Amino acid sequence: MTKLYISPYIFFLLKEGRTIVWNYKNHTQFELEEKYFNRLKELSCSGKIIIPETEEVDKDLIEANLVSLQPYEPFEWKWDELGQIYHVGTQDVHGGKEYSDEEFVSNYYEFCKEVTNQDEYQYVSYNGDQVTLPKPNIDKLDHSSVLNAIKLRMTSRSFNGEKVSIENFSTLLFANFGLLHGEWEELKQKNLKNLGIRRAHPSGGGLHPVEAYVLVFNVENIPAGIYHYNVKGHYLSKIAESCSYEKLKHTLCGQFFGDGISFGIFLVGHFDKVWDKYGHSRSYKDVYLDAGHVSQTFLLTATALELLTWETAWFKDSEVSSLLNINGISVAPLFFLGAGYGQRVSVPPKLHKLLQQTS
Ligand SMILES: Cc1cc2nc3c(=O)[nH]c(=O)nc-3n(C[C@H](O)[C@H](O)[C@H](O)COP(=O)(O)O)c2cc1C
Structure with a gap:
């Protein structure tokens, strides 16, 4: 038997007839087909679900980090979801890549040139x-x-x-x-x-x-x-x-x-x-x-x-x-x-x- 846990860090967005799932901790977004949406809906009922074996749809959800075989670390947050989404969603947004000092300056210079239109x-x-x-x-x-x-x-x-x-x-x-x-x-x-x-x-x-x-x-x-x-x-x-x-x-x-x-x-x-x-x-x-x-x-x-x-x-x-x-x-x-x-x-x-x- 396998337990599946739904990520506590996702929300859904409806845009031009499409359902987008936004993982605001990992900063990823996916357009969802109905089968994935329905599966996530199912998982959200109890937070976790017990299944005899992992199915194809679950494998994809696990790979996308929307679902996990391990429980998510519990955390305390006493404001509403809106605040949590902004709080978590604006952390660690710069990726983990390290640059040499020369690369850092050159990247920043290029960035400034790119964004400067005045x-x-x-x-x-x-x-x-x-x-x-x-x-x-x-x-x-x-x-x-x-x-x-x-x-x-x-x-x-x-x-x-x-x-x-x-x-x-x-x-x-x-x-x-x-x-x-x-x-x-x-x-x-x-x-x-x-x-x-x-x-x-x-x-x-x-x-x-x-x-x-x-x-x-x-x-x-x-x-x-x-x-x-x-x-x-x-x-x-x-x-x-x-x-x-x-x-x-x-x-x-x-x-x-x-x-x-x-x-x-x-x-x-x-x-x-x-x-x-x-x-x-x-x-x-x-x-x-x-x-x-x-x-x-x-x-x-x-x-x-x-x-x-x-x-x-x-x-x-x-x-x-x-x-x-x-x-x-x-x-x-x-x-x-x-x-x-x-x-x-x-x-x-x-x-x-x-x-x-x-x-
Ligand atoms: C972000 C912020 C919001 C505040 N909002 C209010 C407010 O809505 N009404 C008010 O009378 N004082 C407000 N204050 C003042 C605080 O109540 C005050 O700084 C605090 O009681 C400490 O007193 P002091 O400024 O005399 O050191 C605010 C202060 C800050 C920094």
Whole structure:
């Protein structure tokens, strides 16, 4: 008697009348004839099946690594299948082949040539009304040590609506999203083609897919509204009319902690900047890693300028996308950063009171 086990790492895809089975651990895909599909369906009932001897159809399934004669190693995963498929399916995607240093560099060079269909970094730019920003005063960030900023940074949830100076606002946008380092001199000197840019935070391939979409509530000399920060030109382009605190709260799933912020920034991922170069969806993670880096730099620099900060990843994606006039697919919101003045408290008075009433 033989026992057969079905792989816990497969899912099925229906495409143009075909059934595709995708083994997301091994990164293989097969179009399935009905007999194979039916056999897998059968096996899925109990996870394993006892048969007198291995049949032809089973042999093929074993060879394709969709079925095994040994049980699969059990594992713990408490999120849904969707998360598991992405988690496992984006691991070990580079194959096991080892190259010499020379081969490695030559392969990478060829790869870059292949994926490059443009000569220059493509900056995101909008045509809306422009709001000029004053020259940033980067020296102001020199007044606080990194250690001091790290120690002082905290998530505050009580803001009073006070105005932020245009100098601080401009400095923060430039320091976090602008071309702080100027030209990429080293690449120029070494006569290497420059396909990326440098900003304050590191970014996979220098592609910098994370852009700032700014909600202005109370910033000196800037009309309340929603803007995109133009990285190259250091100016704002208007995207939409002002957003109320009520509307913000609604898009942030009822979180009232952003009431009274002076401005907020939705970090928006321009995935389309990445997928032409890095074709595997593993790179989706890199965009979020980029956003994490941007976020921390922003929080520290804002803290150094004595602003309070709040951040959230909990929002209604589609509503944020419609607020920012982005499509939500190739360009989608990742994270929200709020800044302003108020009380430096994790638990604001309103929340404290409500918690006391609840308990
Ligand atoms: C990825 C991420 C998501 C977060 N989401 C929320 C959120 O939805 N609402 C909120 O009030 N705070 C949110 N925060 C803030 C955390 O609650 C906060 O960082 C944590 O409580 C530690 O406090 P501290 O930042 O003051 O050190 C988030 C922070 C991160 C990094």
